[in-house]
Amino acid sequence: MQKHSLIALAVAFLAAACTLEPKYERPAAPVSAQFPAQGIYATQPGAADNGTRSANAKPAADIGWRDFFTDPRLQRLIEISLKNNRDLRVAVLNIQASRAQYQITRAGLMPTINAVGSQTKSRTPKDLSFFNQTITNEYSVGVSGSWELDFFGRIQSLKDQALDQYLATAQARKAAEISLVSQVADQYLTVLSFDDLLKVTEGTLKTAQESYRITKLQFDNGTGSELDLRQAQTVVEQASANYQQEARLRAQAVNALVLLVGEPLPDDLPPGVTLDSQDLLTDIPAGLPSDLLTRRPDIMEAEENLLAANANIGAARAAFFPEISLTGNFGTLSPTLGSLFKPGSAAWGFTPTITLPIFTGGKNKADLDLANVQKNIQVATYEKAIQTAFREVADGLAARGTYDEQIAALERDTFAEQRRLDLSDLRYRNGVDSYLLVLTAQTDLYSAQQALISARVARLTNLVDLYQALGGGWIERNGDQPRPADAAVDYSAASVPAAASASSAN
Known part of the structure; x- marks a missing residue:
């Protein structure tokens, strides 16, 4: 009866025990309360501006990636x-x-119970034995248990630390998935940009080869100069070299896409759309910087790591206080195996233990100092994650506010360069100007076309990256219930075991 009273008392004390963790206070966000809104930031495009689809004021986190990307080929990838x-x-x-x-770690809060069976056989010298009994046997069977009473919350703090690290890992997985969606889209758009560059280079090469053929014919007939011939040849060779370079870069871009996708690109992919026909959402609202704290998994991961470091301080503080444990056993004990379970063979033992650190060579103090330093590191890491997120969104807004006008200007420039080439060629054929003007116009048109393609793909990748920076890409379709960061998902045909939910972990 006395033993049961002691156990009940221990349970009551344990239930009332508290941790020595410092009270957690979220660090203030080291960024402005608003994103920049002046100058180029004030010219953000809207769906009505260019006739594209609208986000309808939905935040990025509520927009499914299938609704952000409309290209069926990209969706499949x-x-x-x-x-x-x-x-x-x-x-x-x-x-x-x-x-x-x-x-x-959580199991450390629970008692440990084991079934135990043993035989001990020993020999005692005859002159030290009783009744000349030199060989003795002892058989025992029963249960033993031990339990550390976590009065000062050491194990509880370690459990909290492990839970926070688990949740941080779950947020890291969420960040990896969102990043993967963005990376696949960016790489796919890069492949499309090389397709456009190859078409432009192929067209330039054909035009240059035709000009070279005509110029060579004139040179062979004595009506043209070698200077004109060599000038025409330079355009052909440069376009030919560019074509090989772009073909190489496209192949490497496809290889990078295959790596991201995780398997060779299937032959039955649905048809895609061209770079210029990609219809991405352009008017996703940026919201406030504080919204990033709940939308960006990398920020949530950094905060979970900070919480883990805070809990570790509690464990380091508890190391300065006594550790109290209870051990006991109950079973039967007999000198012979046959009488092991006979009446009167019951045996038990109960051993409370208290351990108070007196001298550890400064280890406990150093552990506490280390825990505090590690927390300060996680504070700085958390603040850096917020600053990085703010910068990424601000960069995306700055780019989004300028690309439309830049592309419009490049389209007008490309039209003007094409017209200039047509007029220069006409004047050359009528003997008004030299072939150098035709060559210059042709080269400038080629450069303008390349710049236009580069700006178009940069605009699209900026929209994709801004979608990611605002926390988009976690749900598949608009209206889907967001999954927990550690939700079980079948990621492969091989059925890679998925993590259980946080609720089951608790």
Whole structure:
């Protein structure tokens, strides 16, 4: 009866125990309360400005990636990548490892009970034995248990630390998935830009080859100069070299896309649309910088790591206080195996233990100092994550406010260069101007076309990256219920084991 009273008292004390963790206060965001809104930031495009689809004031986190990207080929590539990408598989497996570590640490709060059976056989010298009994046997069977009473919250703090690290890993997986959606889209757009560049270079090469043929014919007939011939040849050779370079870069871009997708590109991919026909959402609202704290998984990951460091301080503080544990056993004990379970063979033991650190060579103090330093590191990391997110969104807004006008100007420039080439060629054929003017106009047109393609792909990738920077890409379709960061998802045909939810971990 006395033993049961002691256990009940211990449970009551344990329930009332508290941790020595410092009270957590979220650091103030080290950024402005508003995103920049003056100058180029004030000219953000709207759907009504260019006749494109509208986000209807929905934040990026509420817009599914299938609704942001309308190209069916790109949608299929993103879908495949979410199943096959190896980096994403590693992120999922990291969640499982972190969850298992949390369960291991949490188990320290519970008693440990073991079934025990043993035989001890010993020999005593005859002159030291009683009744000349030199060989003795002892058989025992029963249960033993131990329990550390966490009065000062050391184990509880370690459990909190492990849980926060688990949740940080889950947010890291979420950030990896959002980033993967953006990376696949950016790489796909890059491949499309090389398709356009190859078409422009191929057209320039054909025009240059025709000009070279005519110029060579004139030179062979004695009506043209070698200077004109060599000038025409330079355009042909330069366009030919550019074509090979762009073909090489396109092949490498496809290889990078295959790596992201995680398998060779299927032959049955649906038809895609051209670079110029991509219809991405252009008017997603930026909101306030404070919104990023709940939309950006990398920021939430940094805060979970900060919470883990805060909990570790509690464990380091508890190391200065006594550790109290209870151990006990109950079973039967007998000198012979046959009488092990006979009446009167019951045996038990109960051993409370208290350990108070007196001298550790400064280890506990150093552990506490280390825990405080690690927390300060995580504070700086958290603040840096917020600053980085603010900068990425601000950069995206600055670009979004300028690309439309830049592309419009480049389109007018390309039209003017084409017209200039037509007029220069006409004047050359009528003997008014030299062939050098035709050559210069042709080269300038080629450069203008390349610049236009580069600006178009930069505009699209900026919209994609801004969508990611604002926390978009986690849900598949508008209206979907956002999954928990550690939600179970079948990422591959091989059925990679998925992490259980946070609710089950708790």
